[in-house]
Amino acid sequence: MAPKVLVSDALSESAVQIFRDRGVEVDFEPKLGKDKDALIAKLRDGGYEGLAIRSATKVTQDVLDAATELKVVARAGIGVDNVDIPAASQKGVIVMNTPFGNSITTAEHAIAMMFAVARQIPEADASTQAGKWEKSKFMGVELTAKTLGVIGCGNIGSIAADRAKGLRMKVIAFDPFLSQERADKLGVEKVELDELLARADFITLHVPLTDKTRGILNAENLAKTKKGVRIINCARGGLVDEAALAEAIKSGHVAGAAFDVFEVEPAKDSPLFGLPNVVCTPHLGASTTEAQENVALQVAEQISDYLLTGAVTNALNMPSVTAEEAKVMGPWIKLAEHLGAFVGQMTEEPIKEINVTLDGVASKMNVKALDCAVLAGLMKPQNAEINMVSAPIVAKDRGIKSSTTTQDKTGVFDGYIKIVVKTDKRERSIAGTVFSDGKPRFIQIKGITIDAEIGEHMLYTTNKDVPGIIGTLGRTLGEMGVNIANFTLGRNQQGGDAIALLYVDAEVPANVRKALSDTGMFQNVSALQFAI
Secondary structure (H helix, E strand, O other): OOOEEEEOOOOOHHHHHHHHHOOOEEEEOOOHHHOHHHHHHHHHHHOOOEEEEOOOOOEOHHHHHHOOOOOEEEEOOOOOOOEOHHHHHHOOOEEEOOOOOOHHHHHHHHHHHHHHHHHOHHHHHHHHHOOOOOOOOOOOOOOOOOEEEEEOOOHHHHHHHHHHHHOOOEEEEEOOOOOHHHHHHHOOEEOOHHHHHHHOOEEEEOOOOOOOOOOOEOHHHHHOOOOOEEEEEOOOOOOEOHHHHHHHHHHOOEEEEEEOOOOOOOOOOOOOOOOOOEEEOOOOOOOOHHHHHHHHHHHHHHHHHHHHHOOOOOEOOOOOOOHHHHHHHHHHHHHHHHHHHHHHHHOOOOEEEEEEEEEEHHHHOOHHHHHHHHHHHHHOOOOOOOOOOOHHHHHHHOOOEEEEEEEOOOOOOOEEEEEEEEEOOOEEEEEEEEOOOOOEEEEEEOOEEEEEEOOOEEEEEEEEOOOOHHHHHHHHHHHOOOOEEEEEEEEOOOOOEEEEEEEEOOOOOHHHHHHHHHOOOOOEEEEEEOOO
């Protein structure tokens, strides 16, 4: 029997035809996504294995509960805020998106918004059409020879930088993952955030919204910007503190802003509305005929591939491996992600190179999947949207050199994974294995042998091997209400370098970490999080 797919949002007829041409039964009901009750009823009775959506359809827990036959949900576009991914994962439903189909369109919109705010085009248009002729009122600025600061130089940011160079702008970029080699290839100057703020005449943002990027342009950072700067945000609402920016515009420090995204959407009200030389559009970054067609065709191909052949592309909640491989590789993929996540949380500076060593049984598995899992874990602390499929592309865009070594069994374990990450300042290494109970373990950090169970919340410390470390850790955490589930120590030699890795019941608060640092006994105190 042919698999059956429901299209509940507006996809092009060409995309719908792809399903038919490939032998997939398809029901095209583009208005259904706006009626949740009707959608639930349709999914409950329809026997659908696939669901193709855009932004109107909300795939919530109750929608997933109704769709008992559902195997895959695919979003035509990058954002999946309208899909409950944890609930989908729990029910065994794959969630896919099309992460790179909108890149050119979004970058072009940012450039268009930059032109608009540079020449006050919307205000000048409204004035002229109102019968006024206020030629002297709308004095603009040229883009030529101005400095564009790009915050986030990944796929979209690099396209925006390339277009800006064509306009003869000087481009500087801040991106923790941007290597010097990649910056040279793009023809941009790699700088730290404070330098970008101080030098840029225009600032455009192209980063995802994460805990680290939320409010990246807050009141404090806006005060560091060059007087007369103009700010463009076509990435995500929440990257800029809208109230603080409004005040900076009113004071005259910021000359203008162009926003396509807002902290609350639909944006019915914003501190930016009504201010002079502020250009606003209703999240149009991906709204071109070409982009919408591209992502629609991609989503039809991806769903068809999975339902007909089992191939998984651009999945957000599972690796690109076969069902047979997944049974064996599951714990090893989780281990690879944990190893990457450890280094990703510990490393602030741009990563230049990563080497993955697969030993013993690990070397006989799907090497690409394990590599992708390491890269995904490595970069997720900076970008939560990264998954095993997109991680290698993002790493390549940022100029991270990746290599893999496979070898026969060399030690006491049946197999292990070791990663070594290099930056301009340091080299970090960590290794782990999977025990017979299927649980991943850390077995080496910084060349120091350990045996550490991995928990959701962990505390990592480094110190010299001196008396009192265990007592200080236990006493401080106990007095401050932090319960220890597991405690692992290691050292390279007596009196040498030592580490401690504690598995605790909850995230270690900043005041606890400060209390440990203030003892003077620790070189580093870091709280780590792992997706268990």
